[in-house]
Amino acid sequence: MKKLINNPEDVVTDALEGIQAAHGDVLKVAIDPHYICRADAPVQGKVALVSGGGSGHEPMHGGFVGPGMLDAACPGEVFTSPTPEQMLEATKAVDGGAGVLHIVKNYTGDVLNFEMAADLAREENIEVEAVVVDDDVAVQDSLYTAGRRGVGATVLAEKICGAAAEDKRSLKEVADLCRKVNGNARSMGMALTSCIVPAAGAPTFDLGEDEMEIGIGIHGEPGRERISLAPAKEVVERLAGPIVDDLSLQQGDNVLAFVNSMGGTPLIELYIVFNELKKLLSGRGVNIARNLIGPYITSLEMAGCSITLLKLDDELTRLWDAPVTTPGLTWGA
Amino acid sequence: MPVQYADVVAWVKAFASAIEEGKDYLTQLDSAIGDADHGTNMHRGFRAAVQKLEEFPGDDIGAALKGVGMTLVSKIGGAGGPLYGTFFMQMGTALAGKSELEAGDWATAVEAGVKGVQTRGKAEPEEATMLDALLPAVQALKESVGDGSSLEAALIEATEAAEGGMKATIPMIARKGRASYLGERSVGHQDPGATSSYLLMKAASDVLATKNAS
Numbered sequence: 001m002k003k004l005i006n007n008p009e010d011v012v013t014d015a016l017e018g019i020q021a022a023h024g025d026v027l028k029v030a031i032d033p034h035y036i037c038r039a040d041a042p043v044q045g046k047v048a049l050v051s052g053g054g055s056g057h058e059p060m061h062g063g064f065v066g067p068g069m070l071d072a073a074c075p076g077e078v079f080t081s082p083t084p085e086q087m088l089e090a091t092k093a094v095d096g097g098a099g100v101l102h103i104v105k106n107y108t109g110d111v112l113n114f115e116m117a118a119d120l121a122r123e124e125n126i127e128v129e130a131v132v133v134d135d136d137v138a139v140q141d142s143l144y145t146a147g148r149r150g151v152g153a154t155v156l157a158e159k160i161c162g163a164a165a166e167d168k169r170s171l172k173e174v175a176d177l178c179r180k181v182n183g184n185a186r187s188m189g190m191a192l193t194s195c196i197v198p199a200a201g202a203p204t205f206d207l208g209e210d211e212m213e214i215g216i217g218i219h220g221e222p223g224r225e226r227i228s229l230a231p232a233k234e235v236v237e238r239l240a241g242p243i244v245d246d247l248s249l250q251q252g253d254n255v256l257a258f259v260n261s262m263g264g265t266p267l268i269e270l271y272i273v274f275n276e277l278k279k280l281l282s283g284r285g286v287n288i289a290r291n292l293i294g295p296y297i298t299s300l301e302m303a304g305c306s307i308t309l310l311k312l313d314d315e316l317t318r319l320w321d322a323p324v325t326t327p328g329l330t331w332g333a
Numbered sequence: 334m335p336v337q338y339a340d341v342v343a344w345v346k347a348f349a350s351a352i353e354e355g356k357d358y359l360t361q362l363d364s365a366i367g368d369a370d371h372g373t374n375m376h377r378g379f380r381a382a383v384q385k386l387e388e389f390p391g392d393d394i395g396a397a398l399k400g401v402g403m404t405l406v407s408k409i410g411g412a413g414g415p416l417y418g419t420f421f422m423q424m425g426t427a428l429a430g431k432s433e434l435e436a437g438d439w440a441t442a443v444e445a446g447v448k449g450v451q452t453r454g455k456a457e458p459e460e461a462t463m464l465d466a467l468l469p470a471v472q473a474l475k476e477s478v479g480d481g482s483s484l485e486a487a488l489i490e491a492t493e494a495a496e497g498g499m500k501a502t503i504p505m506i507a508r509k510g511r512a513s514y515l516g517e518r519s520v521g522h523q524d525p526g527a528t529s530s531y532l533l534m535k536a537a538s539d540v541l542a543t544k545n546a547s
Binding site: 033054076077078079080081082083084085107108109112113115116138139140145146149197199200202204205217219220221223224 | 360364366367368369370373374377406407408409410411412413414415416453454508509510511513514515516
């Protein structure tokens with residue numbers, strides 16, 4: 001294992017201290033238990049947004065804390081859900097009296113821990129709503145699985161709901177908006193390499209030099225099929241095809257196209273993917289009205305990418321364009 | 334011979350040691366179908382739980398197990414935290430105020446713990462989860478205690494049933510948790526959660542067998 005770390009057990013704490021050192025102007029880091037919240041929290045009268053999940057997906061979620069996006073993020077150990085205690089403390093730290101929305105990615109651990117945290121917060125008379133994001137079309141949403149995973153749409157939901165909360169919308173309105181984003185967004189990812197969880201010290205799965213894994217999640221878990229390497233154009237067809245079908249995109253639809261690096265894939269390759277995506281969508285009469293390209297929801301050093309499409313309307317576009325000031329996303333402020 | 338407070342502490346410690354020894358094996362099982370963290374997470378949680386027990390005053394077995402459960406929930410994370418935490422919390426609730434346990438108390442408490450796991454995780458039998466080891470163990474425990482067996486004999490039966498249940502997850506298609514994303518590709522892999530649950534049952538029979546032998 002070759003990693004720039006001091007000790008596998010200290011990876012999360014060391015990184016959190018680094019985040020505090022770098023971005024103390026917009027956020028503050030609590031170490032026991034671990035959470036990150038806005039420096040000016042709680043913001044009185046505003047719905048607070050709390051998300052969280054395993055570490056190793058940076059900048060998600062901690063890098064999205066700040067005005068216009070999240071009020072707090074709870075980082076678990078690498079690829080491990082945070083605990084209810086972290087979520088409860090974060091919820092209390094950011095509650096400004098207008099209620100707290102938990103944005104939860106659909107993984108068994110995240111869902112169970114956020115459920116326990118919401119119960120504890122309600123016992124302390126904090127109004128909590130939770131929305132579970134499940135946008136990954138690589139997983140069948142059936143009784144026979146844990147349901148579709150939450151991936152790229154989480155970033156978009158956090159940005160859009162953050163803007164709505166700044167507009168002083170109610171908890172119910174912000175939660176409904178989160179469900180709307182989730183309902184209008186679909187994703188799929190692929191890997192060229194596996195990744196190494198620091199505490200495990202070895203790659204999570206083996207992938208041959210001439211192979212790629214289609215339909216991976218963001219925790220190094222294998223995907224839905226393993227195939228021979230193919231040109232970017234074909235990869236984009238494999239990823240975007242199921243998304244376009246699932247969203248039933250029609251000629252004339254506007255979308256936000258999010259091309260994400262899994263951590264190890266450079267921007268030059270993401271632009272190639274984006275270009276192929278643009279051609280594919282143009283061929284179907286779908287217009288890319290907004291885009292986001294870069295490493296935003298990663299899986300440590302994994303090489304690969306994911307594509308997320310969000311069907312836009314005027315409301316979603318306006319909220320996407322609204323100002324945001326976080327370490328990971330900043331514009332318009 | 335009834336189970337004393339010290340025996341329950343010894344059980345949790347024996348399980349913590351088994352997890353420490355089996356940490357890499359559990360993580361390896363999890364790498365194949367999940368996200369390679371079960372061993373490290375359980376190790377972190379049970380190290381903290383043992384520490385908690387050592388600071389714990391008194392002889393109330395129920396309160397001690399509840400303390401273990403709450404420590405696990407706050408230290409493990411992942412799905413294992415709420416599930417193992419709920420197991421110990423429910424067991425603790427069932428044994429509130431007790432400082433000595435007969436075989437029947439043990440069976441009732443383990444059953445309450447397993448029901449808690451089932452409610453929290455919403456899993457059914459044969460979905461390749463912890464429950465596939467735990468449910469047969471509870472069944473065996475209840476039957477042997479009902480037949481008037483000694484606690485020691487009942488625990489050995491429960492451990493054998495858990496082992497059978499654990500191995501039975503190998504040909505199953507996982508339908509809960511991260512392994513379910515693999516669908517048919519999860520076939521051929523032993524479930525890591527069922528494996529740690531077997532170790533939990535085994536720790537109980539190991540500790541009480543040693544006790545009665547000594």
